Amino acid sequence: MRMALLDDDRLFPVEKSVRAMARDLYEGIRDLPIISPHGHTDPSWFALNENFPDPARLFVQPDHYVFRMFCSQGIDLDTLGVPRADGTEVEQDPRKIWRIFAENFYLLRGTPSDMWLKHAFQEVFGLDTPLTADTADEIYDHIDACLKRDDFKPRALFERFNIEAISTTEPALDDLKYHRMIAESGWGGRVISAYRPDTIVDPDFEGFTDNILKLGELTGEDTASYTGYLNAHRARRAYFKEVGRVTSSDHGHPTARTENLDPAQAAELFQTVLSGRATADERDAFRGQMLTEMAKMSLDDGLVLQIHAGAHRNHSAAMLAKFGRDKGFDVPARTDFTNNLKPLLDAVGMEPNLTVILFMLDETTQSRELAPLAGVYPALKLGPPWWFYDSPEGMKRFRENTTETAGFYNTVGFNDDTRAFCSIPARHDVARRVDAAFLANLVATGRLGMDEAHEVARDLAYDLVKKAYKL
Amino acid sequence: MRMALLDDDRLFPVEKSVRAMARDLYEGIRDLPIISPHGHTDPSWFALNENFPDPARLFVQPDHYVFRMFCSQGIDLDTLGVPRADGTEVEQDPRKIWRIFAENFYLLRGTPSDMWLKHAFQEVFGLDTPLTADTADEIYDHIDACLKRDDFKPRALFERFNIEAISTTEPALDDLKYHRMIAESGWGGRVISAYRPDTIVDPDFEGFTDNILKLGELTGEDTASYTGYLNAHRARRAYFKEVGRVTSSDHGHPTARTENLDPAQAAELFQTVLSGRATADERDAFRGQMLTEMAKMSLDDGLVLQIHAGAHRNHSAAMLAKFGRDKGFDVPARTDFTNNLKPLLDAVGMEPNLTVILFMLDETTQSRELAPLAGVYPALKLGPPWWFYDSPEGMKRFRENTTETAGFYNTVGFNDDTRAFCSIPARHDVARRVDAAFLANLVATGRLGMDEAHEVARDLAYDLVKKAYKL
Amino acid sequence: MRMALLDDDRLFPVEKSVRAMARDLYEGIRDLPIISPHGHTDPSWFALNENFPDPARLFVQPDHYVFRMFCSQGIDLDTLGVPRADGTEVEQDPRKIWRIFAENFYLLRGTPSDMWLKHAFQEVFGLDTPLTADTADEIYDHIDACLKRDDFKPRALFERFNIEAISTTEPALDDLKYHRMIAESGWGGRVISAYRPDTIVDPDFEGFTDNILKLGELTGEDTASYTGYLNAHRARRAYFKEVGRVTSSDHGHPTARTENLDPAQAAELFQTVLSGRATADERDAFRGQMLTEMAKMSLDDGLVLQIHAGAHRNHSAAMLAKFGRDKGFDVPARTDFTNNLKPLLDAVGMEPNLTVILFMLDETTQSRELAPLAGVYPALKLGPPWWFYDSPEGMKRFRENTTETAGFYNTVGFNDDTRAFCSIPARHDVARRVDAAFLANLVATGRLGMDEAHEVARDLAYDLVKKAYKL
Incomplete structure (x- = not known):
C-alpha cells in the first residue's frame, strides 16, 4: 500500500x-x-x-534543514553526529543517531523536510511505515540493507x-x-x-x-x-x-x-x-x-x-x-x-x-x-x-x-x-x-x-x- | 460566441x-x-x-506594460515603433508592429495585460479569435476597420x-x-x-x-x-x-x-x-x-x-x-x-x-x-x-x-x-x-x-x- | 436563535x-x-x-481598536467619552456614547473588532439583534441590565x-x-x-x-x-x-x-x-x-x-x-x-x-x-x-x-x-x-x-x- x-x-x-x-x-x-x-x-x-555508508549519514548528518530544527528544540548537535570543527569526538553510532531522528521526527510537521523525507522513504526505499520511536529500528534496518545493494x-x-x-x-x-x-x-x-x-x-x-x-x-x-x-x-x-x-x-x-x-x-x-x-x-x-x-x-x-x-x-x-x-x-x-x-x-x-x-x-x-x-x-x-x-x-x-x-x-x-x-x-x-x-x-x-x-x-x-x- | x-x-x-x-x-x-x-x-x-490611427498605435505603442515585457525578452523597442528621443527613425508600419505583438502575445500569459487586452478585443471590438501569429492579420484588419468608424x-x-x-x-x-x-x-x-x-x-x-x-x-x-x-x-x-x-x-x-x-x-x-x-x-x-x-x-x-x-x-x-x-x-x-x-x-x-x-x-x-x-x-x-x-x-x-x-x-x-x-x-x-x-x-x-x-x-x-x- | x-x-x-x-x-x-x-x-x-459600570465604559472607552477607526472617519473622541489628559470634560452620558457607537458600527465591517464584539454580544450577553442606530437603545438596556447582576x-x-x-x-x-x-x-x-x-x-x-x-x-x-x-x-x-x-x-x-x-x-x-x-x-x-x-x-x-x-x-x-x-x-x-x-x-x-x-x-x-x-x-x-x-x-x-x-x-x-x-x-x-x-x-x-x-x-x-x- x-x-x-x-x-x-x-x-x-x-x-x-x-x-x-x-x-x-x-x-x-x-x-x-x-x-x-x-x-x-x-x-x-x-x-x-561507492555505497552510501548508513541511513544516518545519508539522511541526518548532511541535512541542515533537519538539524537546525532539532537544534532549535534544544537537541545537542553532537548527539546527531554533526562533526566538530576541532575534531572533538561526536556521536558515531548511526543507529543511535537514527533513533534520535525518529523520536523527534514530529518536530518537522508542517515543514517541507517532512514531505521530502517521506518521499524518499516511500519512493526510493519502498517504505510505508511512518517513522516514530517505535519504528526507528525496523526502518533503519530496511534502509541500511538497501544501501548495501548495487542498485542503491x-x-x-x-x-x-x-x-x-x-x-x-x-x-x-x-x-x-x-x-x-x-x-x-x-x-x-x-x-x-x-x-x-x-x-x-x-x-x-x-x-x-x-x-x-x-x-x-x-x-x-x-x-x-x-x-x-x-x-x-x-x-x-x-x-x-x-x-x-x-x-x-x-x-x-x-x-x-x-x-x-x-x-x-x-x-x-x-x-x-x-x-x-x-x-x-x-x-x-x-x-x-x-x-x-x-x-x-x-x-x-x-x-x-x-x-x-x-x-x-x-x-x-x-x-x-x-x-x-x-x-x-x-x-x-x-x-x-x-x-x-x-x-x-x-x-x-x-x-x-x-x-x-x-x-x-x-x-x-x-x-x-x-x-x-x-x-x-x-x-x-x-x-x-x-x-x-x-x-x-x-x-x-x-x-x-x-x-x-x-x-x-x-x-x-x-x-x-x-x-x-x-x-x-x-x-x-x-x-x-x-x-x-x-x-x-x-x-x-x-x-x-x-x-x-x-x-x-x-x-x-x-x-x-x-x-x-x-x- | x-x-x-x-x-x-x-x-x-x-x-x-x-x-x-x-x-x-x-x-x-x-x-x-x-x-x-x-x-x-x-x-x-x-x-x-478624431479617429484613432491604427491598431498598433492604439494598443502597442502607448502601453508600457506590453513593451516592457517584450523588451525583457530581448525584443528591440525600435521594432515596436516606440519613438526615439532623438528622432531616429523606428518602425512605422503598424501591420509589422502588430505582427510582432501577435507572435509574442504569449509572453503576457498570467499578466493582467493579457486579460485587459482580451477584454478590449472581445468587448470593444467584438472579436472572438485568440491573437496569434496566424490570426494577426485578420484581427488587425478587423480592428483597423472599426477604428475608421464614427462609433469608435x-x-x-x-x-x-x-x-x-x-x-x-x-x-x-x-x-x-x-x-x-x-x-x-x-x-x-x-x-x-x-x-x-x-x-x-x-x-x-x-x-x-x-x-x-x-x-x-x-x-x-x-x-x-x-x-x-x-x-x-x-x-x-x-x-x-x-x-x-x-x-x-x-x-x-x-x-x-x-x-x-x-x-x-x-x-x-x-x-x-x-x-x-x-x-x-x-x-x-x-x-x-x-x-x-x-x-x-x-x-x-x-x-x-x-x-x-x-x-x-x-x-x-x-x-x-x-x-x-x-x-x-x-x-x-x-x-x-x-x-x-x-x-x-x-x-x-x-x-x-x-x-x-x-x-x-x-x-x-x-x-x-x-x-x-x-x-x-x-x-x-x-x-x-x-x-x-x-x-x-x-x-x-x-x-x-x-x-x-x-x-x-x-x-x-x-x-x-x-x-x-x-x-x-x-x-x-x-x-x-x-x-x-x-x-x-x-x-x-x-x-x-x-x-x-x-x-x-x-x-x-x-x-x-x-x-x-x-x- | x-x-x-x-x-x-x-x-x-x-x-x-x-x-x-x-x-x-x-x-x-x-x-x-x-x-x-x-x-x-x-x-x-x-x-x-465590582460590577462593570455601563455598556459604553465596558465596550467603547477602553477599546482603541474601536475609537481609532471612529477617529479615522472624523468622529471626535470627546464624543466617545475618551478622557482628556488635562481633565477637560468629555461626553459622560454612556447612552449618548453608545448611540454614536451603534450608528457607526458599520465602519468596523471586515475588521476583527466586528467579530469580537458580535461574539461578546451573542455569547456573553445572549443578544441576537444586530447593533444599528435603530437597535442601539434596546441593546444598551439589555447589556446594562446584565451588568447590574452578580453573574456579570x-x-x-x-x-x-x-x-x-x-x-x-x-x-x-x-x-x-x-x-x-x-x-x-x-x-x-x-x-x-x-x-x-x-x-x-x-x-x-x-x-x-x-x-x-x-x-x-x-x-x-x-x-x-x-x-x-x-x-x-x-x-x-x-x-x-x-x-x-x-x-x-x-x-x-x-x-x-x-x-x-x-x-x-x-x-x-x-x-x-x-x-x-x-x-x-x-x-x-x-x-x-x-x-x-x-x-x-x-x-x-x-x-x-x-x-x-x-x-x-x-x-x-x-x-x-x-x-x-x-x-x-x-x-x-x-x-x-x-x-x-x-x-x-x-x-x-x-x-x-x-x-x-x-x-x-x-x-x-x-x-x-x-x-x-x-x-x-x-x-x-x-x-x-x-x-x-x-x-x-x-x-x-x-x-x-x-x-x-x-x-x-x-x-x-x-x-x-x-x-x-x-x-x-x-x-x-x-x-x-x-x-x-x-x-x-x-x-x-x-x-x-x-x-x-x-x-x-x-x-x-x-x-x-x-x-x-x-x-
Whole structure:
C-alpha cells in the first residue's frame, strides 16, 4: 500500500474540479527528466560510485534543514553526529543517531523536510511505515540493507531518479578531480560543476589573501595586479569549462551590491582589499565590482551568472567556532536590488545574450523589485525560491508575487540546490505539483487556457531551465 | 460566441457556492458608471474627437506594460515603433508592429495585460479569435476597420464605456487648451484635469529652474521669492480649477518624505534649491516641504491631495537617453511612510475636511504602515493598488492586507491610472470582480452579511470614489 | 436563535470536505480552558469584583481598536467619552456614547473588532439583534441590565470564560496592591502579573530619571550606580515573583536592538543616559543592553523574556498631548531582527533553559528573519501575531510564513493582549478557528495526517502556551 506516507493528490487545490485540472497538468510533467542546474551534491559520489555508508549519514548528518530544527528544540548537535570543527569526538553510532531522528521526527510537521523525507522513504526505499520511536529500528534496518545493494549506489540512483543533468558547485581553486574522473569513466551521466569564486572574490572569506596567492600559482598569472587577477579568473573559468563542463558561475554575497568602477579605481580598490586594510564598505564594494567583472567575462565565455544574495552567513559566532560553515545558521536579512543592481544593469543589463539569474531570501523584493527588474531588463532572470522558501508556500508566493509583472518566461524553472541526494526527486516533485496547482487556479479563474497551461507547465518543469542554463 | 476570449466567471472564487455569491455581488455593480478619478488619457482625444490611427498605435505603442515585457525578452523597442528621443527613425508600419505583438502575445500569459487586452478585443471590438501569429492579420484588419468608424471615435467610446467622469493629468504649466475646448464644445462628457506640479516642485526634474521662471511669467508672481512661488502655485491651482475643473492635485515623488519647516527655513531651502547647489537631501527635503504646502493649500481650495511615492523612475540610464521618460523602466523601491509622513500629519492629519490619498509601490507597507495610518488619521485615505499591483493578485492582497485595520471606508475605490483608453472598462471590471470575490469570501467565512456585502460592493465600485474625489 | 450574529462555521475553509475537517479539529479544542499569558486587563476588577459600570465604559472607552477607526472617519473622541489628559470634560452620558457607537458600527465591517464584539454580544450577553442606530437603545438596556447582576461581575465572567490563568502587566514600580488582594482573597482564579520595566529602562519615557530614583527608594539599592541599578531590577523581579506570581517580563521597545557590552562600557552608558545627555543612538543602545541584562537575569530567576518591538508609539504629537499614551496612535515601523538580535543571541541564544518570545509588527520579518532565527536558536520562540495582526488574515499569514521554517513547536500558542475583558473568549475562539482552518488545509493537501492535526491543534490552543510561559 503505497498510500501510507504520501497522498497522491498532495499540494493540489482542494476544490474538486480544480484539483482535477492540477492533476491533469501534473500528469503531463511528472515523468519529465530532472534538470538540476544548481546544487551541492558531492561529485565523488558519481566518480567513485561507492555505497552510501548508513541511513544516518545519508539522511541526518548532511541535512541542515533537519538539524537546525532539532537544534532549535534544544537537541545537542553532537548527539546527531554533526562533526566538530576541532575534531572533538561526536556521536558515531548511526543507529543511535537514527533513533534520535525518529523520536523527534514530529518536530518537522508542517515543514517541507517532512514531505521530502517521506518521499524518499516511500519512493526510493519502498517504505510505508511512518517513522516514530517505535519504528526507528525496523526502518533503519530496511534502509541500511538497501544501501548495501548495487542498485542503491550513486550512479544507479542517478539513473533511477531520471536525472538528465546535474550541476555540483566547486570553489574556484578546486582541481575538479572527481569531475575529471567522471568524464573519463565512460559513464554517461551528465554531472557538471559550477564556478564558485567566493574564496577569491570575498575579502571576508577566511584565507582570502592566501587564496589569491594560490590563484596566481595555479594559473601562472601575477595576481598581485588587478589585470593578472582578472586574467587568472579567466583562466580558471576556462579550466572549469573544460574539465568541469560548467555552464554557469555562482556567487554567494551578503548583499546584492554591484559596482562598475573605471579600471583605475577598480585596480586601486583591489590593492586596498589585498592589503587587508579595506573597510567593510570597501570590501562590499569589491564584491560588487567583481559581480560586474564576472558579468563582463560571461559576455565572452557564455557562462550564466548566478547571484545568491541576502544571507547573513554563520549568524551564531559560537556555532561557527564549534561546527564550521554551512551548519544551518544562515539567516536571511533585508536585501535591496533596485539600487544595488543598477551599476551592473547599466553596464550589461540590456545585453540579450547575457543571463544573470537572481536568487534572494527576502520575499518582499519579489513583487516590488525583482519582478519589475526581470520584467524589463533582457539580461535578468529570476531564480526559483531559495533556501527557506524552497517549500510549497514559498513557491506559491513566488508565483503569486512575480507572474503578474515578470510573466513565466523571465523565470528559469527549478533548482533543488541540495546536498541531500535522495531529496532531489522529492524537491522537483514538489515544485511540479505547486506549479501545476498554481496553473490550475489560473485556468479555473479564467486567467489562462488549459492548453496554454499544459505548455507553461512543461516550460516551468523542463524547457526554461534547459534554455536558461544552456543544458 | 462571446466566450472565446473571456470566461464569464473569471476571477471569482472556485468553490461553487462562493462563486455564486461573488457573481451575485458582481451583477449588482457590473453596470455602474465608471468614475476614473486619476489617469493619463490624452484630453486631445476628447477635444478633437478624431479617429484613432491604427491598431498598433492604439494598443502597442502607448502601453508600457506590453513593451516592457517584450523588451525583457530581448525584443528591440525600435521594432515596436516606440519613438526615439532623438528622432531616429523606428518602425512605422503598424501591420509589422502588430505582427510582432501577435507572435509574442504569449509572453503576457498570467499578466493582467493579457486579460485587459482580451477584454478590449472581445468587448470593444467584438472579436472572438485568440491573437496569434496566424490570426494577426485578420484581427488587425478587423480592428483597423472599426477604428475608421464614427462609433469608435473617442467620444463615442467614452459614452459606450459608460464613463461618468474621467480625470486626465496635466503639468502645472500646461495651458489646458484641450480641456477648454472640451468645455466649450458643448459635449456632455465630464473630462477634467488634475494639477500635477512635479516640474516646478521637484528640483531633480530637467529644466526645473526654467520652469520656475515660466511659472512666474504665467502667473505674474515673483517666483524668485518663496512667497511669490507659493502664490504662483495658488494661482495655477485656481486656473486648473476654473479651466480644468480639477478636484485634485497629484504628486509623484521618489519617497514619501514630508517636511513642515517654519516659513523662514522653508524660504531659505527654496533659495538653496533655486541656486542649483542643493544636496540630494535638500532636494528631497524641498519636495517634502512642498507636499505639506500643497496640503495646506488644499485646506483653502478643497483640492484632494494625491501622493504617488516610491518609484525609482527611469532606472536604466541607457533607455532614458534613448527613449525618454515613462517608457516602462520605472522600478519600485522600498518606501517608508510611518516616519516620512509624520511632519505632514502633525500639521494637517487631524483635519476632517482634508483628503490625502496615498499610493505606493511597496506592498510591505500596506499592513504595517498604511492601514494603521489611514485607520486613525481622518485626513488620510488609501488609494487603490498602483502600477505593478493593479492586477488581480495585487488587488486581492491589498484588501487582505488593509481591510482588517483600515476597514473599507478609509479606501477610495478604484483608479485605472492608464493612458490605454480601451483598457479602462477592462481595468474597472477586474477591480469589481476582485472586490466581489473578496467580499464573497468574507460572507462565506462568516465575516460579513450578504446584505452588507452588497452595500460595500457598491461603495467600493462607485460611492467611495465619488465622495473622496468630490466627483 | 443563536445564529443571528455569528455563523457557526465562521473562519473555516469554504470547500465542504475541508470545512468538515476544520470543524472536527475545532470541536476538539473549542472547550479547552483559556490560558491568557500576556494582556492588559485591570487587576482591580478581580481584586474588588465590582460590577462593570455601563455598556459604553465596558465596550467603547477602553477599546482603541474601536475609537481609532471612529477617529479615522472624523468622529471626535470627546464624543466617545475618551478622557482628556488635562481633565477637560468629555461626553459622560454612556447612552449618548453608545448611540454614536451603534450608528457607526458599520465602519468596523471586515475588521476583527466586528467579530469580537458580535461574539461578546451573542455569547456573553445572549443578544441576537444586530447593533444599528435603530437597535442601539434596546441593546444598551439589555447589556446594562446584565451588568447590574452578580453573574456579570468580573470573577463570575472569569469563571464563565473558563480562564485557567491570566496575566496582567504592571510597571516595575507598581506595588501590585490588587494582586496581593487577589492572592489574599481566597478566590481561586489565577491572575498573575508580568514585570514591565519600560519606565525604568527606556530613557525616552517621561520621568525616566525620577523613576530611577524611585526604584532606588523602593529597593534600598543605590540606583545611581549601574551595579545598584541592576540589583534593584533583581529585587523588583523577586518582588513581582512573590507578590505578582509573575512568570515573565515584558519589554516594549521601538526597535529590536540588543547590545552585549562589557560591564565597564555598560556602566558608562548608564551614566550617560542618567545624565540626560545621551544621544538618540545611546538611548537606543541602552534599551538594547537592558534586554540582554534581562535575559541574563532570566537565566537566574527563570522569568520568560517577552520582546514587543517595532511600534512607533504615540505617532500623533497632538493626540498624545490631548489624550495621553495608548490611545490608538501607535503605528508600526520597519523592524530588523537578524542584525539587531545578534548580540543577545551570541550571549544567551544557545541556552536551552531560557525562553525569549518575540512579538513584532512587521510581517515581512516573519519568513525572512523570525522563522529562521526561532528555527535554529533554542532560546528563541515566536509569539503570536500582535496588535494589527491579531486578526484572521494576520494569523493565517503568520502560520503560512513561519511554519515551513520554524515548525509549530517554536511557537507559543495565543496571546489575547487585551484590556477589553469581554473580547477574551472571542479572541481565543478566533485563534482556535484560524489554526483549525490552517491545519485542515494541511491535511487536505497531504501535508499532515488528521491524527497529527488533532495533536497539533491542542498544542497550539493549550499545551505550548502552558509550557512556554510555565503556567
